[in-house]
Amino acid sequence: MRGFLFALFCCVCLPSAWAGITDVSVPMKAVQLGAHSYFVQGQSGAASSENQGFMSNAGFVVTRDGVVVFDALASPPLAEKLVSLIRKVTQQPIKRVIVSHYHADHFYGLQVFKALGAEIWAHRAAEGATRGEGAAERLAQRKEALFPWVDDTTRLLEADRFLDDDTDFEMGGLHFALRHVGPAHTREDLAMLVKDDSVLYAGDVVFRGRIPFVGDADSRAWIAALDKLIALKPKVLVPGHGAASRTPRTDLVFTRDYLLYLRSQMGQAARNLVPFDEAYAATDWSKYRAMPAFDEANRMNAYNQYLRLEQESVE
Numbered sequence: 001m002r003g004f005l006f007a008l009f010c011c012v013c014l015p016s017a018w019a020g021i022t023d024v025s026v027p028m029k030a031v032q033l034g035a036h037s038y039f040v041q042g043q044s045g046a047a048s049s050e051n052q053g054f055m056s057n058a059g060f061v062v063t064r065d066g067v068v069v070f071d072a073l074a075s076p077p078l079a080e081k082l083v084s085l086i087r088k089v090t091q092q093p094i095k096r097v098i099v100s101h102y103h104a105d106h107f108y109g110l111q112v113f114k115a116l117g118a119e120i121w122a123h124r125a126a127e128g129a130t131r132g133e134g135a136a137e138r139l140a141q142r143k144e145a146l147f148p149w150v151d152d153t154t155r156l157l158e159a160d161r162f163l164d165d166d167t168d169f170e171m172g173g174l175h176f177a178l179r180h181v182g183p184a185h186t187r188e189d190l191a192m193l194v195k196d197d198s199v200l201y202a203g204d205v206v207f208r209g210r211i212p213f214v215g216d217a218d219s220r221a222w223i224a225a226l227d228k229l230i231a232l233k234p235k236v237l238v239p240g241h242g243a244a245s246r247t248p249r250t251d252l253v254f255t256r257d258y259l260l261y262l263r264s265q266m267g268q269a270a271r272n273l274v275p276f277d278e279a280y281a282a283t284d285w286s287k288y289r290a291m292p293a294f295d296e297a298n299r300m301n302a303y304n305q306y307l308r309l310e311q312e313s314v315e
Helices: 002-013 076-089 110-115 133-146 219-230 248-271 276-282 294-314
Strands: 037-040 058-063 066-070 094-098 119-123 161-163 167-171 174-180 190-194 199-207 236-241
Touching (some): 037 076, 066 076, 199 219, 199 248, 248 294
């Protein structure tokens, strides 16, 4: 009943389904990276009431025929704020949203863009991602952690079009290259290169200025994905988290080398049957220890990769 009355009140009394009720107050600024390309940078840390869920990046590209958006942020109100920033740059219609992957902080705002008539694209590996038990559990967790910005009116939308392979397209005279770089952070990872600006939106395949969250991802495939992005030779890189980079190769290589180090250290320990705690304590983490998210992510990354590499050695 609360959700029904809330939605009814918003539709009747307000110009936006969220305006004035759940507006986000967290700062958000559109930063121009090229002649047509922009991004907004989320805050550091996990999603919380303090950052109102704004802890991931999103981008948009303005063409003469419409706007292409890359990722939809972590809630409908955040997406509304992103739309307001786009409107300060252009009145062109928002025609397409590319979803890098189906983690909550990157797609929970999709309904805002869908209501504006945008078509949602994602990789085929994401099909069904919103319908599983894990998706329902994550939504319940986000409703608790990020209420009122995520609530009963928040809908999990799948793509209108699922891509099976790398896909190039043109809009308004600009040329886009979508590259499937999963399985890495997720199975469905997509990156987008705006060829005319040489700006690469990499999603969570790249975490800049912090330790990436690797978990139990296929680190071997992730390394191959980074090599694929390095080969694109972009001039500007937009990671899934952290500041944009005008030295993309440096940041891509850093992430790749971190993964290589995890694999070499934990792989050797797993092959030699060294217990994880002993292997972790004996590993020299000094190159990474001072980086943000080290305490939160590194041990978990190492443990999950130890288990994965243990299985790889058996196979």
